[in-house]
Amino acid sequence: MSADFDILINSVRARLPSALDGVVRLELQNVLKDFLSESNLYVDTIPISVLVGQTDYHIFSINGIINRLMTVTDNYNNPIPCSLVPPTLTVQDFVVRLAIKPSTAATFNAYVALTPDPSVPVDQSVPDWVIAKYREGFEDGILARMMTQPAKPYSNMKLADYHGRKYRKAINLARNEALHAYKFRGQGWGFPQGFVRSGQYQRI
């Protein structure tokens, strides 16, 4: 358990008298899932060994639950047209489906946005840096959810609205930061290296 997680729980305790730790942790699980689902900030890279002529590849992440396929890149880091097929009752894994059959065997990378695994204790379900960086946002999310619960000593719709708005703002900030790869005035997208021209050329 990180120091930031302790600060988060203690801050919530101070603001919600008579709230139970079990319920705070339950709401933190809900907040984490919602926050990560909307911001796409927790991304895992899964290598895929593609085979000639095969379009479907099962993927699995040990770091969380796959929520969204961000992109698949080839061995030159160029994006590949593809889609994500969700699990069914008979197929347990997500499947990456390439739009074009590969013509050579290679290692591609699938970038997937994750949400926390609910079977893991909440303080171990995301990396420490996530809690450290967005602690105030998570706190606002927990407070908003707890305060909307009916007939509790800490029920307070007015404050729930206030914290709810701060929480939405924190999600937007996190989404933008992840989109720009945490670079000041930068962008996450990079020019495909396979198409880079070196040296000077004259436009005709």
Add this chain to the structure above:
Amino acid sequence: MATLETVSDYVTQSRILLQDTVQPYRYDDESLVTGLNFAFYEIARIRPDILINITLTQRVAPLSSTGDADVPNYSTAYESDPVYLPAMYRVSAVYFICGWAQLRDTEDTQDTRAAAFMNKFTASMLTLPS
């Protein structure tokens, strides 16, 4: 030093509020432990979150299950059993036991005290004094 940990602690502290500390007791252990068990039924109704992750002490298996929140039950035969209530709600359970015990009394003066205890239990479960 008094604490509220076991069934016997709840019985003892309820007797103090009921002014029933000299034997033979007006309220026997059986009726006070019944009050404790009934307190959990009320807690399940108005504050089900308190029962999330609770470690049940089921000395008597429920005869029927509606699929709703399970509540622990306690018996005078096991008065050293711990009562699984979060610290901030333990005193509330004592208020319920006292209110429940006094509700059965027929004297008019007890009705007021019983209502006061019951109201105090509900208020401490649902509101914060400001």
